[in-house]
Amino acid sequence: MYPIISLSITGLLTLFLGFADNKKLVFPLSILFLLLALGLSFVDWNAPGYYFNGMLAVNNESIAFWAIVIVTAILVLSLSEGFDRIEFSQPAEYLAIAQFSLVGAIMMVSYNNLIMLFLGIEILSVAMYVLTGADKRNLRGNEAAIKYFLMGAFATGILLFGIAMFYGATGSFNLDSVSDLMQEGSADALFLWIGCTFMLIGMLFKVSAAPFHLWTPDVYEGAPTIFTAFMSTIVKTAGFVALFKILSSAFNGLGEVWAIMFAVVVLLSLVIGNLGALSQSSFKRLMAYSSISHAGFMLLALLGDHNNALSTILFYSLAYTLATISAFGVLLVVSKERTENGRAYEKIDLFRGLIKENGFLTAVLTISMLSLSGIPLTAGFWGKFFVFSNASGSDFFWLIIVAVLMSAVAIYYYFKPIKEAFDRSGELSTIKINSIFKIIFGITTLGTIVLGIFPDLIRSIF
Amino acid sequence: METQLPAIPDIIAQVPLTNYILLASILFIIGVVGVFVRKNAIIMFMSIELMLNAVNLLLVAFSSYKSDPNGQVFVFFIMAVAAAEVAVGLAIIVMIYRNIRTIDISFLDKLRG
Numbered sequence: 001m002y003p004i005i006s007l008s009i010t011g012l013l014t015l016f017l018g019f020a021d022n023k024k025l026v027f028p029l030s031i032l033f034l035l036l037a038l039g040l041s042f043v044d045w046n047a048p049g050y051y052f053n054g055m056l057a058v059n060n061e062s063i064a065f066w067a068i069v070i071v072t073a074i075l076v077l078s079l080s081e082g083f084d085r086i087e088f089s090q091p092a093e094y095l096a097i098a099q100f101s102l103v104g105a106i107m108m109v110s111y112n113n114l115i116m117l118f119l120g121i122e123i124l125s126v127a128m129y130v131l132t133g134a135d136k137r138n139l140r141g142n143e144a145a146i147k148y149f150l151m152g153a154f155a156t157g158i159l160l161f162g163i164a165m166f167y168g169a170t171g172s173f174n175l176d177s178v179s180d181l182m183q184e185g186s187a188d189a190l191f192l193w194i195g196c197t198f199m200l201i202g203m204l205f206k207v208s209a210a211p212f213h214l215w216t217p218d219v220y221e222g223a224p225t226i227f228t229a230f231m232s233t234i235v236k237t238a239g240f241v242a243l244f245k246i247l248s249s250a251f252n253g254l255g256e257v258w259a260i261m262f263a264v265v266v267l268l269s270l271v272i273g274n275l276g277a278l279s280q281s282s283f284k285r286l287m288a289y290s291s292i293s294h295a296g297f298m299l300l301a302l303l304g305d306h307n308n309a310l311s312t313i314l315f316y317s318l319a320y321t322l323a324t325i326s327a328f329g330v331l332l333v334v335s336k337e338r339t340e341n342g343r344a345y346e347k348i349d350l351f352r353g354l355i356k357e358n359g360f361l362t363a364v365l366t367i368s369m370l371s372l373s374g375i376p377l378t379a380g381f382w383g384k385f386f387v388f389s390n391a392s393g394s395d396f397f398w399l400i401i402v403a404v405l406m407s408a409v410a411i412y413y414y415f416k417p418i419k420e421a422f423d424r425s426g427e428l429s430t431i432k433i434n435s436i437f438k439i440i441f442g443i444t445t446l447g448t449i450v451l452g453i454f455p456d457l458i459r460s461i462f
Numbered sequence: 463m464e465t466q467l468p469a470i471p472d473i474i475a476q477v478p479l480t481n482y483i484l485l486a487s488i489l490f491i492i493g494v495v496g497v498f499v500r501k502n503a504i505i506m507f508m509s510i511e512l513m514l515n516a517v518n519l520l521l522v523a524f525s526s527y528k529s530d531p532n533g534q535v536f537v538f539f540i541m542a543v544a545a546a547e548v549a550v551g552l553a554i555i556v557m558i559y560r561n562i563r564t565i566d567i568s569f570l571d572k573l574r575g
Contacts (some may be wrong), residue, residue: 115536122543129550133557142558143570149554150506150567154497157513159551160540161490164520164533168483172530173536218573 002040012098018092057112103125144222159202166195220288229328244309269296319379326368353426373414376443482523489516
């Protein structure tokens with residue numbers, strides 16, 4: 001609960017820092033504020049309880065997710081490398097909005113009442129709409145912002161209609177009392193069915209699972225790279241925990257109804273995400289389709305045994321986050337010097353000849369791509385392994401076979417950037433990376449490998 | 463512990479709950495259709511607001527018939543959040559208008575794979 005309060009206050013403070021003449025202070029102070037929030041998260045460690053009249057439920061699992069979300073934000077925002085980029089012409093505003101968005105993410109992973117779910121989603125989403133359009137003069141950024149905004153607001157409307165119908169059926173927004181009602185089976189079946197369906201659709205929109213993924217490639221491509229990294233990691237992690245909480249408590253008595261619907265969504269996400277990525281030439285679009293397919297994998301974990309699902313999601317989102325930060329970080333560094341039509345060049349062949357220019361960046365990119373495709377000895381492999389072992393207890397064994405086939409397809413497109421990087425025919429201009437970037441790449445790459453060798457490190461927390 | 467729900471006032475009971483649900487559903491569907499059919503960003507935006515207000519009506523109706531104030535509290539949250547969303551949404555639309563002098567979203571086709 002404390003990080004919510006501290007981030008709200010420090011977010012406002014950051015806004016005021018924007019008035020100062022020396023804007024160089026804003027960035028280190030924001031990182032300090034995030035570290036403060038990270039420290040305060042652990043005040044409630046081993047002291048589970050409810051806050052704000054049972055609105056928020058805090059336990060060790062949710063604190064672990066708070067820590068992931070805040071650490072991700074620190075790593076991603078550190079990639080902003082000073083303020084020479086156009087989207088950072090007003091650093092204080094963007095860093096403040098990033099802190100506010102974390103408040104939403106924290107509420108989404110620890111809500112115990114549907115009001116808090118709605119508020120968390122909205123705080124996170126509204127902040128992301130602003131960050132997507134951060135590059136005001138860029139038409140692609142504008143297009144991404146309006147698409148994200150219209151789709152996101154539409155999804156919110158659908159989610160709210162679901163919540164209203166759910167309220168009509170059960171008479172409560174509280175997850176605990178709702179799940180008691182569901183066990184008794186005393187809720188109105190028609191309203192309940194409509195409510196659950198609409199709520200699921202709204203949530204699936206937010207985590208960009210197929211067939212509700214249509215906004216993802218455009219938004220990922222158009223948004224400034226650093227905020228693409230921000231939304232593909234934080235929004236995804238928070239969204240999946242929110243989805244898990246709703247499925248494991250409120251929808252508990254529903255069983256079959258959502259399981260079949262869910263299986264279809266998993267199938268579509270896996271197929272559309274992986275087959276869609278095959279033909280992409282833009283690296284950011286490739287990552288967008290890869291994020292759709294990873295949504296499919298994470299949903300697969302939710303289909304199985306609920307007792308292990310949360311730690312599986314924790315591991316998977318950590319693995320995905322580390323690899324994604326590396327990938328977008330390398331893109332940021334390499335694409336800085338190359339422009340096309342007044343905009344950073346972000347095609348996959350951008351990486352051609354990277355091995356000649358900078359071996360370190362090649363290694364970072366290679367390990368991140370290997371982890372995303374699920375090659376052993378990286379965190380991504382164990383993420384997929386835990387998902388499959390979790391889902392094997394469910395009735396949908398055929399889905400696991402589809403998922404394995406699709407991860408074989410995925411290897412093809414994840415190797416495209418690696419192939420380009422090792423292609424010695426290309427010529428790249430000199431790449432300068434500063435020490436902050438080196439530290440971040442070190443953390444993410446080492447994290448990927450350490451989790452790949454000792455996967456029990458994370459799962460032993462619970 | 464069984465608490466006795468207070469009786470629904472007559473003035474509310476005169477209109478059956480089904481009517482409210484039907485009206486809210488119709489408003490919601492008009493909103494959904496508006497988002498899909500119209501190309502003007504402002505009109506799409508208005509349609510989304512219509513969806514949110516349909517939800518508000520639905521929540522208030524359920525809340526009255528269940529004699530439970532939670533639903534009405536939720537409506538206040540939706541209104542506040544919708545206002546914040548309007549501020550951001552209109553800012554985005556103004557930003558686009560400054561760049562391309564139109565808010566017809568069919569002119570926004572720079573992003574494709």
